[in-house]
Amino acid sequence: METQVFKVPDSFKKDFKYTFCPGCDHGVAIRLVAEVMDELGIRENTIAATSIGCSVTIYDFLNIDAIEAPHGRALAVATGVKRATPDKFVFTYQGDGDFASIGLAESLHSALRGECLSSICINNTTYGMTGGQLGPTTLLGQVTTTSPTGRNVEYYGYPIKIAEHVALCDGTAFSARVSLDTIANIRKAKQAIKKAFEVQLNGLGFGFVEILSTCPTNWRMSPEKAHERVRNEMMPIFVPGIYKDITSKGNN
Amino acid sequence: MSRIVIDSEKCKACYLCVKECPKKLIKISDKTNKLGDRIVEFVDPEGVCLGCAMCANRCPDLAIREVYKG
Numbered sequence: 001m002e003t004q005v006f007k008v009p010d011s012f013k014k015d016f017k018y019t020f021c022p023g024c025d026h027g028v029a030i031r032l033v034a035e036v037m038d039e040l041g042i043r044e045n046t047i048a049a050t051s052i053g054c055s056v057t058i059y060d061f062l063n064i065d066a067i068e069a070p071h072g073r074a075l076a077v078a079t080g081v082k083r084a085t086p087d088k089f090v091f092t093y094q095g096d097g098d099f100a101s102i103g104l105a106e107s108l109h110s111a112l113r114g115e116c117l118s119s120i121c122i123n124n125t126t127y128g129m130t131g132g133q134l135g136p137t138t139l140l141g142q143v144t145t146t147s148p149t150g151r152n153v154e155y156y157g158y159p160i161k162i163a164e165h166v167a168l169c170d171g172t173a174f175s176a177r178v179s180l181d182t183i184a185n186i187r188k189a190k191q192a193i194k195k196a197f198e199v200q201l202n203g204l205g206f207g208f209v210e211i212l213s214t215c216p217t218n219w220r221m222s223p224e225k226a227h228e229r230v231r232n233e234m235m236p237i238f239v240p241g242i243y244k245d246i247t248s249k250g251n252n
Numbered sequence: 253m254s255r256i257v258i259d260s261e262k263c264k265a266c267y268l269c270v271k272e273c274p275k276k277l278i279k280i281s282d283k284t285n286k287l288g289d290r291i292v293e294f295v296d297p298e299g300v301c302l303g304c305a306m307c308a309n310r311c312p313d314l315a316i317r318e319v320y321k322g
Contacts, residue, residue: 002254006305006319018313022289023266027312183272183306216266223266223312 009034011043016061020054023223025180025213029122030058032190033093036197037064046089049078051098054129055122058093072103075110078117089200091118096210097127100162101136107166111206114171118200118207120193121162123177124215125234132218136160139237144218159237163210167243173205175244179212179235181227188240195245204246212238254303254321256294262315265289269307269316275300278307 011034020026037043046064050056052071059066069077074092082090099107099121110117126144127133133146137159141150151159163177174196178189189211196207212234214226221229242248263285269278269292277300281293292315294301303321308314 002320002322004318005303005321006308006316008314008317012314017262020312022264022313023268024312027314028310031314183309186309223268224271227268 009038011035011037011062011064013061013063018061019057021215021217023214023216023226024054025124025211026054026122028180028186029120029189029211029213030061030093032186032193033058033091033120034062035190036194037062039194040197040201042089042197042201045087046091047081047085049074049081049090049092051092051094051103053095053098053127055093055095055098072098072101073106074098074103075115075117075119076106078119079110079113079115082115082117086116089118089197091120091197091200093120094122095128096121096123096125096137096162097135100160104136104160108169111166111169111172111208114173114205116200116203116205118196119209120196121208121210122213123162123210123238124213125159126215126218128215128218132215137162137238139233161238163208163238163243166206166208166210169206171205172208172244173199173246174207174242176208176242177210177212177238177240179230179240180214181212181230181235185240192242195247199247210238212240253299254301254319255296256301256307256316256320257318258292258294259315259317260285260291262313262317263289263291264313264315265291266312267292268310268312272306272310274304274306275302277301
């Protein structure tokens, strides 16, 4: 007697095929979003506001309604969608350049207004789609195409810690940072995404998850080495954890 | 007997699943797909697959599309 323990989530389009580079963690992140939508049964009622970057392609793969926002303005567009149709489930799927660089004002003010939205931010410490330039989350010392001698504090300043900043906003109901480097962390990431979706469904406020992801192509690494980099170099700086959860007893 | 189903046309040859399998049942094959990538194949003559689905959870391209535990 066989039992099926894994299947492609129903929220995916039929005959979809990812267009990401080999080993890119975007694929895992989108699968987790689809699995959570399946479990909560909200696919039919969902509108996604998408960003600019590799993350934009989410509407090619998921069988949901989506609206394309100008660069960085996904949460501004999502605010409008949610206020016009408050019964819909609205989420954004953005990269770190989109969320924390050009769209930082829109992103943080959505959290400060306490909009009932969910937002997922993929942090891969670079601008992946445009060729690996220095982004807001680029680590100190990291070599990119626009910082060929490595990021130094004197010239470029420090990387932004997004999950902590969002957690400081009073309108935020849930803010967490997760990683996809091991299977255990992938399971934790799914729980965090589910929580960020549930706070919107319960009308509690802004739900946010920052996902530490890989960019093997622009990091010039094999997919396996890229996961080691996430573990050894990114996770000590961008520490995974739940930074705010108003539904927990301690109100951390 | 547990088993996995691989969609070889979706495989992009990142080989993350090869390292992830606790029983080392996923091997790099000599065959190629339409992309020209050397695909992975599931080799389990002794039936020791656990059906843990760690390979499917790791695969970034959902090429391991089904896992059966039996």
